[in-house]
Amino acid sequence: MPTCPGAVLDQLRAGHQRFLDGHSLHPHSDRLRMLEVEAGQSPVAAVLGCADSRVPVELLFDTGFGDLFVVRNAGTMSTVAAIASLEYAVSHLEVPVIVVLGHAACGAVAAAFDRELSLTPSLAQVVGQLRMELFSLGGEDNLEEACRHHTLNAARNLVDSSVMLTDRLRSGRLQVEAAYYNLHTTSIEWMGAVMAMPQG
Numbered sequence: 166m167p168t169c170p171g172a173v174l175d176q177l178r179a180g181h182q183r184f185l186d187g188h189s190l191h192p193h194s195d196r197l198r199m200l201e202v203e204a205g206q207s208p209v210a211a212v213l214g215c216a217d218s219r220v221p222v223e224l225l226f227d228t229g230f231g232d233l234f235v236v237r238n239a240g241t242m243s244t245v246a247a248i249a250s251l252e253y254a255v256s257h258l259e260v261p262v263i264v265v266l267g268h269a270a271c272g273a274v275a276a277a278f279d280r281e282l283s284l285t286p287s288l289a290q291v292v293g294q295l296r297m298e299l300f301s302l303g304g305e306d307n308l309e310e311a312c313r314h315h316t317l318n319a320a321r322n323l324v325d326s327s328v329m330l331t332d333r334l335r336s337g338r339l340q341v342e343a344a345y346y347n348l349h350t351t352s353i354e355w356m357g358a359v360m361a362m363p364q365g
């Protein structure tokens with residue numbers, strides 16, 4: 166099992182390339198593998214993604230049981246629950262990589278454009294946060310740009326909300342990568358590593 170961030174990212178990129186080439190191996194997807202990891206998990210990476218049914222993280226990286234620690238919610242939001250889950254993956258399961266995987270045509274981001282939408286209180290909280298992000302983007306009505314901007318924001322917010330993740334980043338034991346999934350090409354574009362805020 167690779168443990169340095171670079172090797173893990175190479176493994177994820179290779180799995181995604183197999184998927185793109187139509188040569189997915191569907192590793193670790195049978196009952197036997199499940200029994201292997203029954204006693205304990207040691208996933209190679211953690212992923213924060215959207216709940217959207219078109220973004221099945223394990224399939225996109227050609228992985229199976231016990232390989233990825235996946236946190237998904239509508240809009241790929243760095244909520245308290247998401248941050249806590251990822252902190253657990255890093256501090257207890259020692260994952261060296263977190264991928265924040267946003268995607269094109271995200272319904273949560275699209276909802277932020279629509280002022281007429283009637284929302285439940287919980288949805289209004291999520292969409293309200295996305296509206297604030299759009300506001301900082303300059304109010305342009307460009308869903309693609311907004312989805313990309315939000316992916317980078319989610320990754321930035323994740324790191325900036327956690328002392329533990331920031332410490333790990335600074336010590337080089339963790340890498341946080343923003344990535345963007347294009348529904349049409351089905352390919353993942355790597356947007357770059359998130360750096361820890363300078364100290365002091």
Ligand SMILES: [Zn+2]
Pocket residue numbers: 215216217239240241268270271272273
């Ligand atoms: Zn989405």
